Amino acid sequence: MNANLIFENGLLYHHYANTAYPLTPKSFMEYRINDPSQIQNFLTSEWAKADELSLYVHIPFCKVRCNFCEYAVLQDVDICTEDLYVSLLLKEIQMYKAILKDKKIVGFDMGGGTPTKLSAGNLKKITEAITNSFNIQDNVIFSIETTPVIAAKEPEKILEVYEMGYKRISMGIQTVSEKLLNELGREGTTHIYEQATQNIRKAGFKQFNIDLMYGFLHQSNEEFENTIRYAISLNPEYITLYRNRYKGTKLEKEADGVSLYKIICQYRLAYEILLENGYMANEGKNTFSKVKDDYGTSDYLTKRVINGIPYVGMGLGAQSFGMDYLAYNEGAASKQLAKYQNKIENNQFPVQDIYRLPKEESIAKMVSVAFYFGFVDLEAFHNRFGVSFLEHFKNEVEFATQEGLMEIKGNRIFLTKRGADYINGVIPLFYSDKSKVELTELFNKADQRSEGEKEFLKAYRIEDYQRPSLAADIAVFALNNGEMNECNDLSEKRLSVLLIKRGEHPYMNNWALPGGFVKPGESVEQAAYRELQEEAGISEVCLSQLQVFSEPKRDPRGWIVSCSFIALTEGKNLQMQFGEDAIDAQWFDIQYMKLDTSTQEIINGNTTQEQYSLVLTNENTKLTATLDRVATDSLYNKNVKCDILDTKGIAFDHAKILAFAIERIRGEVLH
Known part of the structure; x- marks a missing residue:
C-alpha cells in the first residue's frame, strides 16, 4: 500500500496506531485456534522452537481500578480471593514448567495491577515457584x-x-x-x-x-x-x-x-x-x-523490545508471544476470575484466545513494540526472522528516510526528532498488509470530528488566553503553466494554493491555510513567517498583508481575529516539509467561478449580489465551498462582503479568505 497514505492514516488514527499490536481484539480472529484440545500440543511444539524466553507474571489486584486502566484488574478484593488466585497461579506455573523444561529464562517481571498488594507470604510463594521451576540465568534482574x-x-x-x-x-x-x-x-x-x-x-x-x-x-x-x-x-x-x-x-x-x-x-x-x-x-x-x-x-522488557525474545505471560489476562503465536489468558476480555479458575481447576491452560500467526504478523508485532525504544535493531530482526529488515521493508524504509522520519546508524534504524513527533504515523508503516487495510477501514468508519471535537471543546478554556486572540493565516499561491506576463486569463494559468491538514482540534483532519497564533513579543508578520516555516517548511516567499477577519464566531474556540497574508510564486517548486500541528501539506489547483445557473444577480443602486463556487483539487482530494458575495460601490471605494453558504473539507472561514485572496491576485497580477 502507499506509504504516505498509511503514514497519514496512522497520524489521523493515532490513538490506535501505537506500540500495541494488533489494532483490535478481532484483528487476528482468522488465525485463532478454536479447538481447546489442540492448545497443549500446539504450545509444546511452539516452545520447542525457542532456546530462550522471558517470563511475566500478572497480579490483577488494586485497591481501586484507575479510570485510565486498560488491563485485567480486580479492585478491592478480600484476602481469601488473593489466596485463591495465588494457588491457581502456582498451578499454571507448573503447567508451563512441563513445557519449558530447561530453556533459558533471560528476563522476569511481576506486574499488574499491583503485585505488592499481595501479602509478603504470597509474593514469596510465587517467587520461589518461578525460581525452582525454570532455568533462570544468573545475570537476570x-x-x-x-x-x-x-x-x-x-x-x-x-x-x-x-x-x-x-x-x-x-x-x-x-x-x-x-x-x-x-x-x-x-x-x-x-x-x-x-x-x-x-x-x-x-x-x-x-x-x-x-x-x-x-x-x-x-x-x-x-x-x-x-x-x-x-x-x-x-x-x-x-x-x-x-x-x-x-x-x-x-x-x-x-x-x-x-x-x-x-x-x-x-x-x-x-x-x-x-x-x-x-x-x-x-x-x-x-x-x-x-x-x-x-x-x-527491566531485562524482560529490554530483551522483548530489542531482540524480539519470546515471552510467556502467566496469570489473569496475561499475554504470551511465542516464535509464531500470540495468546491471551482468560480475563483479558471479561476482567473476571471465574473462567481462569475453571480452566486451571480442570488442568487446562487458561487461554482465552490463541492465534497461529503467519510470519508477517509476527514481524509486525515485534517491530511495533520495538518503537517503545525508538529504534529497530537490524541484526536482532534478522536473527529472529531470517530476513533483512531493510530489504523486507524496502519501500517503507525509503519513505521514512526520505521524509526525515528515520535514519540508519550502524546496525540500527532510529527515529529522528521529526519521526518521534510523528511516531504514530511511522509505526503502521511496518504493519502487515492486512493490518494496514484494517487501519484504513477503521479510519473510514470513524466520525473524526463531531464527538471528538465536542470533548475537546468541553476541556478548552478560552479564558486562559487574552481576548481576542490574534492569529496569522497565509495564502501562498503558485502560478503555473507559463511566466506571469504571458497571459492574463486565470483559468489558463492553473492557479494553485498551499494548504495544510490540521493535526489539532478544532477542524482536525480538515484542510486549512498555514497559520497560527501570534506569540508574545513578535509582530503579526513575524508570526506569519514563523508559522509558514513550522507548518510547511517554507521561508523563501515574500508576504503582503491581505485583510483582517474578525467575525466573533469564525472560530469555535472563541473570539479569534486573523490577520491574513498573501504570497505568489511562479510554480509549485517550493521545498515543503510539514510539521508542528500540520500532518500534511499539499498544493491544490483552484477553480473559482460565478455560478451561472444557481445564482441571482440583483442590482440595487450600486450593490451587486452573486454566488461563487470554489473548488480545490489535487490527485487525492477535492474540497468545495459555495460563497455569497455582495459588492457595494461608492464614489471613493468598493466594499465586498462575503459569506460561506456551504463548505466541505475547508477549515474555519478559510474559504472566505481564499476568495478575497484570489480576487486580489486577479486584480493586481493577472490584469
Missing part, C-alpha cells in the same frame, strides 16, 4: 511494580521484596496534579511520594523507576511539567513516560478530544526537561535513564 501508597505505608513488605531477589522496582506516580488525580481515581500526595521513595531506598533498591502519564484531555502542559520536575526531584535512576491509550478504559470517550499536536507537545516538553537534568534517551524512547549504558527498562 527480577523486576516488580508497586504503588506510592503501599511503598509509603508498608516499608517492611518493600524490604522483604528486595530480600526475595527483586532488585528493580517501578512505582507509578502518573501525575502530581490533585485535580487530575481526582479525575483519574487515584490517591497520592507529595508526602506519600517522598515517604515511598525513602522506604524504597532504605530497602536497598538501586534500580528505581517512576512512571508518569501524559496525553489526558484535562491535563495542561503546565501540570505535566510540574509532574516531570517533581519526579526528577525524587532522583530515581529511571523515569518512564506512558501515553494514555484510552482504548478499553473508562476514559475512552475522551480519546478523540486529545489531538496529536497535544501529544507531540507534551512528549517534547518532557524529553527536553529530562535531558537537561541528566536523563538520557534516544528520540522516541519512553524510558529515560541516568545510568550510563543502561536502557532503564
Whole structure:
C-alpha cells in the first residue's frame, strides 16, 4: 500500500496506531485456534522452537481500578480471593514448567495491577515457584511494580521484596496534579511520594523507576511539567513516560478530544526537561535513564523490545508471544476470575484466545513494540526472522528516510526528532498488509470530528488566553503553466494554493491555510513567517498583508481575529516539509467561478449580489465551498462582503479568505 497514505492514516488514527499490536481484539480472529484440545500440543511444539524466553507474571489486584486502566484488574478484593488466585497461579506455573523444561529464562517481571498488594507470604510463594521451576540465568534482574501508597505505608513488605531477589522496582506516580488525580481515581500526595521513595531506598533498591502519564484531555502542559520536575526531584535512576491509550478504559470517550499536536507537545516538553537534568534517551524512547549504558527498562522488557525474545505471560489476562503465536489468558476480555479458575481447576491452560500467526504478523508485532525504544535493531530482526529488515521493508524504509522520519546508524534504524513527533504515523508503516487495510477501514468508519471535537471543546478554556486572540493565516499561491506576463486569463494559468491538514482540534483532519497564533513579543508578520516555516517548511516567499477577519464566531474556540497574508510564486517548486500541528501539506489547483445557473444577480443602486463556487483539487482530494458575495460601490471605494453558504473539507472561514485572496491576485497580477 502507499506509504504516505498509511503514514497519514496512522497520524489521523493515532490513538490506535501505537506500540500495541494488533489494532483490535478481532484483528487476528482468522488465525485463532478454536479447538481447546489442540492448545497443549500446539504450545509444546511452539516452545520447542525457542532456546530462550522471558517470563511475566500478572497480579490483577488494586485497591481501586484507575479510570485510565486498560488491563485485567480486580479492585478491592478480600484476602481469601488473593489466596485463591495465588494457588491457581502456582498451578499454571507448573503447567508451563512441563513445557519449558530447561530453556533459558533471560528476563522476569511481576506486574499488574499491583503485585505488592499481595501479602509478603504470597509474593514469596510465587517467587520461589518461578525460581525452582525454570532455568533462570544468573545475570537476570527480577523486576516488580508497586504503588506510592503501599511503598509509603508498608516499608517492611518493600524490604522483604528486595530480600526475595527483586532488585528493580517501578512505582507509578502518573501525575502530581490533585485535580487530575481526582479525575483519574487515584490517591497520592507529595508526602506519600517522598515517604515511598525513602522506604524504597532504605530497602536497598538501586534500580528505581517512576512512571508518569501524559496525553489526558484535562491535563495542561503546565501540570505535566510540574509532574516531570517533581519526579526528577525524587532522583530515581529511571523515569518512564506512558501515553494514555484510552482504548478499553473508562476514559475512552475522551480519546478523540486529545489531538496529536497535544501529544507531540507534551512528549517534547518532557524529553527536553529530562535531558537537561541528566536523563538520557534516544528520540522516541519512553524510558529515560541516568545510568550510563543502561536502557532503564527491566531485562524482560529490554530483551522483548530489542531482540524480539519470546515471552510467556502467566496469570489473569496475561499475554504470551511465542516464535509464531500470540495468546491471551482468560480475563483479558471479561476482567473476571471465574473462567481462569475453571480452566486451571480442570488442568487446562487458561487461554482465552490463541492465534497461529503467519510470519508477517509476527514481524509486525515485534517491530511495533520495538518503537517503545525508538529504534529497530537490524541484526536482532534478522536473527529472529531470517530476513533483512531493510530489504523486507524496502519501500517503507525509503519513505521514512526520505521524509526525515528515520535514519540508519550502524546496525540500527532510529527515529529522528521529526519521526518521534510523528511516531504514530511511522509505526503502521511496518504493519502487515492486512493490518494496514484494517487501519484504513477503521479510519473510514470513524466520525473524526463531531464527538471528538465536542470533548475537546468541553476541556478548552478560552479564558486562559487574552481576548481576542490574534492569529496569522497565509495564502501562498503558485502560478503555473507559463511566466506571469504571458497571459492574463486565470483559468489558463492553473492557479494553485498551499494548504495544510490540521493535526489539532478544532477542524482536525480538515484542510486549512498555514497559520497560527501570534506569540508574545513578535509582530503579526513575524508570526506569519514563523508559522509558514513550522507548518510547511517554507521561508523563501515574500508576504503582503491581505485583510483582517474578525467575525466573533469564525472560530469555535472563541473570539479569534486573523490577520491574513498573501504570497505568489511562479510554480509549485517550493521545498515543503510539514510539521508542528500540520500532518500534511499539499498544493491544490483552484477553480473559482460565478455560478451561472444557481445564482441571482440583483442590482440595487450600486450593490451587486452573486454566488461563487470554489473548488480545490489535487490527485487525492477535492474540497468545495459555495460563497455569497455582495459588492457595494461608492464614489471613493468598493466594499465586498462575503459569506460561506456551504463548505466541505475547508477549515474555519478559510474559504472566505481564499476568495478575497484570489480576487486580489486577479486584480493586481493577472490584469
